[in-house]
Amino acid sequence: MQSDGTPWRRRSRPRGDAFARLALTMARHRRRVLACWLVAAAAGLIGLPHLLDTLAAPSVAVAGSESEQASEILGNSLPTLGDEQVIAVFHSPAHRTTDPEFRSALAAGRRALARERSVSGVVQLPMAGDPAPATVLPEAMEPLRALTRDDHIAYVLVGVTGDERQRQRQAPVLQTVVDEATRAASAGTVQGYLVGVSAFSNAVQQAQIRDATRIELVAVPVAMLVLLIGLWAPVAALVPMLVAGASIATTLGLFALLADTLSVDGTVLIAVDAVGLGIGIDYAMFVMNRYRENLAGGATPEQALSRAAATTGRTVVYSGLLLLLAVTTLFVVRWDVFTQLTIGTIAVIAVTSTASVTLLPALLAAATEWLEWRPRWMARWTPFTARDRGGLVRWTDHVTRHPLPYAIGITAGLLLLAAPVQTLRLGVDLEQQALAGTPFLTGRTISDTDIPGLSGMVTIVLPRGPVDGAPAPGPVLAALRADPEVAAAAVLDNRADLTAFVVVPEHPLDSPLTARLVERIRVEILPTTTPPGTTALVGGSSALVADVLAEIAHKQWWVIGMALAVMFVVLTITLRSVLLPVKAMVMTLLATGAAFGLIALLFQGGAGGGAAGSGLIWPQVPLVLCAILFGLTTDYELFLVRRIQEEYLVTGDNRRSIAVGLQSTARPISLAAVIIAVAFGSLVLSSFGSVRAAGFAGAFALIIDATLIRLILVPALMQLFGRWNWWFPTWPRSAPIRRRRRPPSKGGDAVRHNDDSELTEVR
Incomplete structure (x- = not known):
């Protein structure tokens, strides 16, 4: 219904604007539209529990990377080691490894793991204080004996089979199995913990679900x-809240519908x-404000x-x-973490x-009569967005009279703030705060105290044909053992x-020195110690991390360059300008x-104490933020510029x-920025250091x-550029614009209602 009580008329059509026609069609069939969206939103909420039950962390391997190939070859040729090598850490503050209680719990844990279908092999590592030689893979296990120092700890190498999603689902099952077996055999005096990539991914997944709920309740x-x-x-x-909630x-x-075919993790949520x-909220608020202005x-x-849809509605579609x-x-x-985040964000x-x-x-259309309604206590106060509009005009007039000092000052200030970015350190942070109390972190802390690099073992595979002779291992072993960053090699x-x-x-898995060791093995040690033509692949969890860092370092400028190119093309077409x-x-x-x-300054410079653990920022954070911020700031x-x-x-x-x-857009833009900053800023409530850093960066x-850019830098620069703001090359010559002044609206000339269909060009 219109404000005068008459229905929305079917004969009224805007002059040729598709966005206006669509908006009026939705308004005239609003009951059907609202019913469809209500069903879609309700179905989404009903399917949410199923989605949460099927969440699985994405593959942490870079598709086609050397570490992925090495893992596949190792699993096929040495089935005992499986597709992933997990370390089972058995620990007892009360008993030594030679005590009967400890040995009984250790044997029970090994048997329980070996019975699981997903386990391909269980290999006991040498124990401190136990002179008995290794019985399984002795040629590989005995050289590791010198590493074990604490006789309250025993390690078991567990080969786990299946793809990454299957191994992640099995991680809590295996943890429960080993925990129950060891506790029952030792009356709770010996505990077992699984440390591996799949165990880490599963622990992260559960923490992310808790984070998503907490963030949503605040945001x-x-x-x-x-x-x-x-x-x-x-x-x-x-x-706007209804639009955002339904979306x-x-x-x-x-x-939820695609949960059985498309892997989704907590980061996507x-x-x-x-x-x-x-x-x-932003998109709905901009269109609604234009609609309210037109009504006023x-x-x-x-x-x-129709006017709001043809102008601001069109801009919303371009922005999206x-x-x-x-x-x-x-x-x-080529990393599934990026693929999942990208699919979720695009959706x-x-x-x-x-x-x-x-x-x-x-x-x-349904709420027109109620948009300006306020209870009595609110009617006594002037809305924030309506206060002192003249102040914006006076401020703009001041900036446009002194554009050069403002342009130089703001630019210099932002460059100064950006200077520490060159010290930003990317890497794997094992998120001690987020995973505190989990079996994974407990076991990793125990093993890192005893043997720091055990959870980040590197595997080197040298496949050969049936007629090829085995390469002599001596030169490779000698070079590896001579490297100062290698604790042991077999x-x-x-x-x-x-x-x-x-x-x-x-050093531990998350140390930059370990990533450099992987690179050194690949480019220095193996090429000089293996025969020419030998295919040598480096895998393991540390190599996986090194491949992720290398992939992102190689692709980051591609992503930034492509995002800027997209921005330039869309803005050029939309604004018909080159300079803007x-x-x-x-x-x-x-x-x-x-x-x-x-x-870099607050989270890694000491003031913020680091994100958590190593203080490194997960490598996907800057690129994902760049892509999103490039779109949002545009x-x-x-x-602003279209207005x-x-x-x-x-x-x-x-x-x-x-x-x-x-005057027309500064306050709505400021309000929109505050709201979306709230959405990003709420991420600082996360228990993950990198997520907190991402939320802070996005909000800031x-x-x-x-503020600084839209209220100061934009008007200053546009005043300096003058008519060059709108220069756009045409062929064969520029088309003069026919400008037509329209009489002021009934509400005065403080606000102009411009319809794109009233602007024509003479060619």
Whole structure:
């Protein structure tokens, strides 16, 4: 119904604008649209428990990497070691390894593990204080005897079979089996812990689910409170929350449907919640504010909706497309962690953009009469977004009169904040805070105290054909044992088609020195100690980490370059300008660089004490943040500059256009930035150090972008550029723009209602 009580008319059509036609169609069929979205959201919520039950961490191996190939060859040629080598740590503060109670518990744990179908082999490592020689794989186990020093600890090498998803699902089962067996055999005086990649992934998965719940319980109420304070109208504040909530629930429902074929982990849930909440509220709020402005200017609901859809609604679709394309660049990284994050983010962007052009018009049509309603106690106060609009104009006038000092000052300040980014340290942080109390971390802490590199063993495989002779292991072993970062090395040979080496590093898995050892083995030791033409592959958990770091280091500039290229192309097409997209790219780099600089300073420079454990930032964090921030900050560029462009096409006055554009969009952009900063900032509640760093960087970058950049740097630079803002090459010559002034609306000329269909070009 319109404000005068008449139904939305079917004969009223905007002049040729597809976005306006779609919005009016959704408004006229709002009951059906609302019912469809209600069913989709309800289905998503109903399917959420199934999704949580099927969560599985993504493959931690880089697709096609050397470590992945080595693992496959080792599992095929030495079945005892399986597809993954897990260390079972048996520990007792009360008993020594030679005590009957300890030996009984150790034997019970080995038998229990060996009975499991997913276990291909159980190999006892030499124990401190026990002179008995190893009975299984003695040629590989005996050289490791010198490493064991604590006679309260025993280690068992467990070969686990299956793909990564299967091994992750088996990790808690195996932990339960060994825990029950050892406790029963020793009356609880001996404990068993499994330490391996799959055990780590499973522990991370459970912690991420807890994090997602805690973050959501804080982010949603805070975002709602910010909306209510900013809009000062309960129903108007509720509309964006409904759009964001329906988008998130529907996205999770899609993943629940695909749960049996598509692996989804807890990180995807966190990303869907943060991105969906942020852009869902932002997109809906921008369109709704334009709709309310049009209504306040005297337009009918149909006119207000069609104009809002044709202008701001169009910009929302462009923004969603740009963000989606920016995130798609992450597919170039051959790591399943990136693939899952990218799929999850793309899905929520697509669903949210769809909701913005379908669900939102239906909600606005249904709630038109209530958008400005306020209870009596709220009616006494002026809304935040309506206070002192003239102050923005005066500020813009001041900046545009002194553009050069402001442009230089803000740019220099952001460059100064970005300076520490060169010290940002990427790597694997085993997240001691997030995993505190888990069997994995307990076992790893025990083993790292005794043998630091045991959990990061490196395996070297030298496959050979049936007629090839086995390469002499002596030179390789001698070179490995001479390396100062190698604690021990041993050789294995299946007497058929494989010679393998087991290397225990001197330092833990998450040490940068261990990653450098892997690289040294590959480029220095093996090429000089094996015959020419020998295929030597380096695997193991430490090699896996090294491959991940190398892949991201190699692809990071591809991702950043492609994201910037996408930004330039979309902005150039949308704004029909060459200079403004370049300016937007530079400002986005400044905001993102400043955020990463603060991460290095606060999280790794001592002030913040490090993220956790090693203080390293997981390598996927900067690239994922870059892709998302490039898209989000460009959203604000589109909303602001397109509004300035609308005014410029009508008046041709650069300074006035900047003033009117800021007056119309500065407060909504600031409110939107605060809301999406809340979505990202809520990640600081995570128990994972890298997630906290990502949340801080995202929130800080968006606040910087919405304040220093949009309120100061943009108007200053656009004033300096003048008419060059809108230069765009055409063929064979530039098309002059026919500008037409329209009479002021009934609500006065403080707000102009510009329809793209009223702007024409003469060619």
